[in-house]
Amino acid sequence: AQSVAQPEDQVNVAEGNPLTVKCTYSVSGNPYLFWYVQYPNRGLQFLLKYITGDNLVKGSYGFEAEFNKSQTSFHLKKPSALVSDSALYFCAVNYGNMLTFGGGTRLMVKP
Amino acid sequence: GAVVSQHPSWVICKSGTSVKIECRSLDFQATTMFWYRQFPKQSLMLMATSNEGSKATYEQGVEKDKFLINHASLTLSTLTVTSAHPEDSSFYICSATYPGGGKPKVESSYEQYFGPGTRLTVT
Numbered sequence: 001a002q003s004v005a006q007p008e009d010q011v012n013v014a015e016g017n018p019l020t021v022k023c024t025y026s027v028s029g030n031p032y033l034f035w036y037v038q039y040p041n042r043g044l045q046f047l048l049k050y051i052t053g054d055n056l057v058k059g060s061y062g063f064e065a066e067f068n069k070s071q072t073s074f075h076l077k078k079p080s081a082l083v084s085d086s087a088l089y090f091c092a093v094n095y096g097n098m099l100t101f102g103g104g105t106r107l108m109v110k111p
Numbered sequence: 112g113a114v115v116s117q118h119p120s121w122v123i124c125k126s127g128t129s130v131k132i133e134c135r136s137l138d139f140q141a142t143t144m145f146w147y148r149q150f151p152k153q154s155l156m157l158m159a160t161s162n163e164g165s166k167a168t169y170e171q172g173v174e175k176d177k178f179l180i181n182h183a184s185l186t187l188s189t190l191t192v193t194s195a196h197p198e199d200s201s202f203y204i205c206s207a208t209y210p211g212g213g214k215p216k217v218e219s220s221y222e223q224y225f226g227p228g229t230r231l232t233v234t
Contacts, residue, residue, distance in 0.1 A: 034222070043117075043204050044155075044225040090154065097143065097208060099223055101154045 002027035002095040006102035013081045013109055021076040021105045023065075023091030032094035033074040035065055037087045038104075044090065050074060061085070081109045114138055115207050117226035124195055124233055132190045132229045134205030140185035141207030145223060146178075149202040161188045195233040204228045 003026045013019045025031055032051050036044040048059025055067045065076045074091060086109045091102040114137040124130050134144055142163050147155040159180050161167045167180035177199075179191040188207075192199055206223035 036225070041202070041228070041230060043115075043227040044206075046222060046224075049222060094223075098157065098160070099145075099206075103154045 002031075002093050002100050004091050004093050004100055004102035006089075006091055006105045008105050009103070010106045010108060013107070015083050015109050015111050016080050019078050019081045019085070019107065019109070021089050021091075021107060023074045023076065023102055024072050025074060025091070025093045026072060027093050027095050029095070031074075033065075033067065034092045034094065034099070035059065035063070035074075035076050036090045036092065038090065039087050047076070047089075081107075083109050083111050085109050113209055113222075113224040115141075115205065115224045115226040117203075117205055117229050119229060120227060121230040122232070124231070126196055126233055127194055129191055129193045130195055130231060132192075132203055132205075132231075134188045134190070134207070134226050136186045136207045136224070139207075139209050141188075141209070142185060143208045144182060144188040145206045145208075146180060146188070146190050147204045147206070149204060149228075151202075155204060158190075192231065195231070197233045200231055200233045202228050202230050 005024045034049045035047040038044050047063050048057050050057045050067045058064045063078050065074055067074050089105050092099045116135045118133045144161045146158045148158050149155050157170050158173045159167045159169045161180050161182040163182045163185050169175045182188040206225045208223055
């Protein structure tokens with residue numbers, strides 16, 4: 001069975017500083033990995049995905065993520081955080097056309 | 112492209128009544144739709160997988176007689192919460208997958224496209 005772990009419930013970062021939201025996964029076979037963002041009382045918005053190819057994936061709103069097979073990680077990163085990036089972030093793995101989500105990490109960017 | 116809508120966006124109902132939530136893929140045909148439930152400050156929990164023209168597949172612990180799912184067409188799936196109780200209050204989110212194929216052939220993106228969610232409050 002596949003699983004996703006987001007070890008941090010919350011990440012605090014100052015505006016303008018780089019941010020990292022961590023994600024590790026466990027799945028048999030090749031993983032299809034995703035990051036989504038959720039704003040209050042809203043559905044999920046797709047940020048980026050890794051299917052195959054370059055380990056560094058660039059996505060929406062300046063976010064990127066690095067796939068590391070040896071560490072089974074897919075950390076989300078952004079070079080310079082904005083206050084508007086404050087939201088709930090979910091990592092997910094697609095296996096057999098089904099998504100399994102991590103527990104979510106709340107990102108708080110302070111001015 | 113790949114827009115999914117949900118209706119209503121929020122609903123308040125009395126205990127014992129039934130509520131229907133619609134999930135529509137607006138610009139693509141979705142052979143598979145998913146229904147999730149999200150409690151406050153928690154992750155999404157898959158309730159069921161809905162395939163057009165067939166019975167939904169429910170996750171363990173989800174009462175199929177309470178949460179009725181109908182996927183009548185390639186663009187519409189409905190979730191009906193029957194005899195709702197306050198503990199059914201939650202945020203319900205649907206998603207749909209783009210199957211790929213067609214002419215010209217398009218590879219599936221393996222993505223699920225999410226609706227905006229429906230906030231259900233049972234009083």
